Each structure stands twice: as C-alpha cells, then as structure tokens.
Amino acid sequence: KMRFSYDTLETENSMMLAELAAQQERIDGLLTKVKNGYWEVARAKKEAETLRSIMKGYIGTIDSLNQLNTALLDENLAMKAQMEAVSQENADLVERQENMEDMLEAGQTLQVAEFLPTGVRVLSSGRQRDTDRADRCNSLRVCFTILENRIAPVGDKTLHLRITDPTGRVLPDESGSTELSASRTIDYVRERLDACIFYNGADGNAILGLDAGTYLVEILEGTEVIGTTDLVLR
Known part of the structure; x- marks a missing residue:
C-alpha cells in the first residue's frame, strides 16, 4: 500500500x-x-x-x-x-x-475783329454802292481786321469766306463748289491787318439773285472758323 x-x-x-x-x-x-x-x-x-x-x-x-x-x-x-x-x-x-x-x-490761330459784311450794287458806271436790298446785290463785301498775334507764323495765309443763305445752303464759289464761297491769300507779319473778301458768285458782276433774309457769314483759316457774323438783306 x-x-x-x-x-x-x-x-x-x-x-x-x-x-x-x-x-x-x-x-x-x-x-x-x-x-x-x-x-x-x-x-x-x-x-x-x-x-x-x-x-x-x-x-x-x-x-x-x-x-x-x-x-x-x-x-x-x-x-x-x-x-x-x-x-x-x-x-x-x-x-x-x-x-x-x-x-x-x-x-x-488768327483772330478777327470789326467784322462787317455788306451788300454791294455795281452801277453802270462801274461805281459801287452799298445796299441792303437782296434783289440789287451784284456782290457781297466782307471786311474785317486781323488782330496782332506775336506767336503766329509769318508768311502767306489763305483765308476763306463761307456764306450760308437763309435756307441753310452755302453760296457757291466761282467753280460752283458749295464748300466755300470765296478765298483770299494775305501776307501776314504778326501785325494788325485790315482786309476784305468779295463774293461775286459764279457770274461775275451779274445780279446774284439772293433771297431776303439773314445770311450767316464766316471767315476761316484752314478749317478753323476765326470770325462769324450775320448779314441781313431785305
């Protein structure tokens, strides 16, 4: 055990x-x-x-x-x-x-003063007489004074006349163009200068056949308007 x-x-x-x-x-x-x-x-x-x-x-x-x-x-x-x-x-x-x-x-740019447009009647004798009658105008005389300008270039300058009738039509120049009415070249020497531009129409000294009313008269140097006034014809 x-x-x-x-x-x-x-x-x-x-x-x-x-x-x-x-x-x-x-x-x-x-x-x-x-x-x-x-x-x-x-x-x-x-x-x-x-x-x-x-x-x-x-x-x-x-x-x-x-x-x-x-x-x-x-x-x-x-x-x-x-x-x-x-x-x-x-x-x-x-x-x-x-x-x-x-x-x-x-x-x-030239400046214009003493701007005076006038209707002109040419007599048979050749003498000229101012008139404000539209039906008697053989010519339009536009006189003005160019003021002194000391910075303007000297020399020849072409001035243009543009006359617009009471209906808004520009009176044509001798060639029939209606862009300008007449032109003139002046000799500018920077001094005060009196000048006139005549508008004789396309027929010389014939009656212009203008209508009575107010005409816009402008003087331009190039494309610049340097003077403007009105001409009233009756």
Missing part, C-alpha cells in the same frame, strides 16, 4: 514538474515578447522624437519663408505703388504737354 502511494506521488510530482517547465517556457516567451515590445516602443518613441525635431525644423523654415514672402509682398506692393505713381506722373506730363501744344496751336 505504501509502495502504491509513493509511486502515485512520484507520478504526480513528475507531471507537476512538466507542467511547471511548460509554464516557465511560456513565461520566458512572454518575457521575450515583452522585452521585444518595449524595444519596439522605445524605437518608435525615438523615431517619433526624431520626426518631431525634423517637423520643428520644417515649421521654423516655413515660418521664415512666410516672413520672407510677406516682406517680398510688401516690397512688391510698394514698388507697384511707386510704378503707378510714376506712370500717373508720366501721364500727367503727357497730358500737360498735349494741353500746351493745343494752347500753342490755338494761340497761333
């Missing part, structure tokens, strides 16, 4: 030892995994710290680039504003130059 108990105890002890060995092996495996796990965590932590340091460097670089970009943007805006100011100044200078040229050109 004691032999049986001893054998049984020995058998149970062997089984426990085997189980303990198996548990120890599991524990060793778990310890190995834990150690490996800690190593992975440590490595990941180290890599994270490295990445965090790199990110801080990137953030610093980005901040520096942003500051540089802001400075360049401010400089660009300042330069743009300066260029716009210079461009506006140039535009103002061009406009001023154009205005001065216009003023000079306008100042060079």
Whole structure:
C-alpha cells in the first residue's frame, strides 16, 4: 500500500514538474515578447522624437519663408505703388504737354475783329454802292481786321469766306463748289491787318439773285472758323 502511494506521488510530482517547465517556457516567451515590445516602443518613441525635431525644423523654415514672402509682398506692393505713381506722373506730363501744344496751336490761330459784311450794287458806271436790298446785290463785301498775334507764323495765309443763305445752303464759289464761297491769300507779319473778301458768285458782276433774309457769314483759316457774323438783306 505504501509502495502504491509513493509511486502515485512520484507520478504526480513528475507531471507537476512538466507542467511547471511548460509554464516557465511560456513565461520566458512572454518575457521575450515583452522585452521585444518595449524595444519596439522605445524605437518608435525615438523615431517619433526624431520626426518631431525634423517637423520643428520644417515649421521654423516655413515660418521664415512666410516672413520672407510677406516682406517680398510688401516690397512688391510698394514698388507697384511707386510704378503707378510714376506712370500717373508720366501721364500727367503727357497730358500737360498735349494741353500746351493745343494752347500753342490755338494761340497761333488768327483772330478777327470789326467784322462787317455788306451788300454791294455795281452801277453802270462801274461805281459801287452799298445796299441792303437782296434783289440789287451784284456782290457781297466782307471786311474785317486781323488782330496782332506775336506767336503766329509769318508768311502767306489763305483765308476763306463761307456764306450760308437763309435756307441753310452755302453760296457757291466761282467753280460752283458749295464748300466755300470765296478765298483770299494775305501776307501776314504778326501785325494788325485790315482786309476784305468779295463774293461775286459764279457770274461775275451779274445780279446774284439772293433771297431776303439773314445770311450767316464766316471767315476761316484752314478749317478753323476765326470770325462769324450775320448779314441781313431785305
């Protein structure tokens, strides 16, 4: 009976030892995994710290680039504003130059004063007599004074006479053209000058056959009207 108990105890002890060995092996495996796990965590932590340091460097670089970009943007805006100011100044200078040229050109234009148009009747004797009767006019005489102009170019100047009848029709010149009624060339020397232009129509000294009414009389230098008045015929 004691032999049986001893054998049984020995058998149970062997089984426990085997189980303990198996548990120890599991524990060793778990310890190995834990150690490996800690190593992975440590490595990941180290890599994270490295990445965090790199990110801080990137953030610093980005901040520096942003500051540089802001400075360049401010400089660009300042330069743009300066260029716009210079461009506006140039535009103002061009406009001023154009205005001065216009003023000079306008100042060079002749001016007419003492403008006097008159109907003329030519008698059989050849003498001329002023008339305001439309049906007796052989000619129209337009006299005027050209004022002194110290900046006008000297030399020959062609002045044109344009007479518009009460119906709005321009009296034709000797060639029949209705753009202008008559022309005359004068020698201008920048001094006051009295002059007259005669309108004789297309038939010389024949009766002009004018209608009664108000006629618009204009003197032109080139295409510029330099004097205008009315002539009333009855």
